Amino acid sequence: MAIPSILCIAGHDPTGGAGLQADIEAVAAQGGHALGLVTALTAQDTDNVQYVYPTPRESMQQQADCLLADCAVSAIKIGLIGSPDQLPLLAGWIRTLGVPAVIDPVLRAGGGAALLDDRQAGLLLDVLLPLATVLVPNAAEVRRLGGDTDAETAALRLLHRTGVPHLLVTGGDEPGSAVCNRWYRPGADPVVFEWPRIPGRFHGAGCTLASALAARIALGEPMAQALARAQDYTNRALASAIAPGRGRAIPARWAASRAG
Ligand code: PLP
Numbered sequence: 001m002a003i004p005s006i007l008c009i010a011g012h013d014p015t016g017g018a019g020l021q022a023d024i025e026a027v028a029a030q031g032g033h034a035l036g037l038v039t040a041l042t043a044q045d046t047d048n049v050q051y052v053y054p055t056p057r058e059s060m061q062q063q064a065d066c067l068l069a070d071c072a073v074s075a076i077k078i079g080l081i082g083s084p085d086q087l088p089l090l091a092g093w094i095r096t097l098g099v100p101a102v103i104d105p106v107l108r109a110g111g112g113a114a115l116l117d118d119r120q121a122g123l124l125l126d127v128l129l130p131l132a133t134v135l136v137p138n139a140a141e142v143r144r145l146g147g148d149t150d151a152e153t154a155a156l157r158l159l160h161r162t163g164v165p166h167l168l169v170t171g172g173d174e175p176g177s178a179v180c181n182r183w184y185r186p187g188a189d190p191v192v193f194e195w196p197r198i199p200g201r202f203h204g205a206g207c208t209l210a211s212a213l214a215a216r217i218a219l220g221e222p223m224a225q226a227l228a229r230a231q232d233y234t235n236r237a238l239a240s241a242i243a244p245g246r247g248r249a250i251p252a253r254w255a256a257s258r259a260g
Helices: 019-030 057-070 084-097 118-131 139-146 151-162 205-218 223-239
Strands: 005-012 033-044 049-054 075-078 101-103 166-169 178-185 188-196
Touching: 005 019, 005 084, 005 205, 019 033, 019 205, 019 223, 033 057, 057 084, 075 084, 075 205, 084 118, 101 118, 101 205, 118 139, 118 151, 139 151, 139 166, 151 166, 151 178, 166 223, 188 223, 205 223
Parallel strands: 005 033, 005 075, 075 101
Antiparallel strands: 033 049, 166 178, 178 188
């Protein structure tokens, strides 16, 4: 049975809320298979990240050499970067594999911990983000990467600066009774996806959405459908979120069916 493999390049979150575990669950729920490269181990709880232990560049290279000599990859999803010296490796894999890449430019944990400083965020912007097929920042990330306090202006700047074909800005962390995600493309009006806000604070929503999207693209869905279905899936996983710790709840990725 042919199941597309999605190369997920992400950090490990021991709570299982975010990072590679989120990716694996979200990809599997769409009917894909996740291949996993760990950029960093982390020490964190369901509220915030305390420490990041980057994977040495040589180790990542050796893991990828073994993996990519063996397994075919249909799409790539990139989340947390462990250290800036990993960026040229990741850029090389996107170029060599020539498959769609969904990049979630993780700059800060939901609990507030900075995961990339300004210099590292600048390198991410220059080296990696222009290679994305779809960028999936949240509104705070787009403001920082696009260099404007207005998220809309920043999104248009980021689109122009990176030259990416698709940018989905998520609004889950913005105030309001509705969650508005905006899909930007060069030369087209933004498309707004609006969802009633699900009460609560969540950990791992961004990873869930980006991975589900990568899997949907790998399954061959057109971008509009992949975006709609990945968001719908994430919304349903959040609606039945569980709380394994005392902090934020995590999406029930295995309970949300792939349909929709
Ligand atoms: N830990 C890892 C490994 C992550 O990749 C991320 C976000 O992508 C986080 C923690 C923070 O997740 P959240 O912002 O949902 O708390």
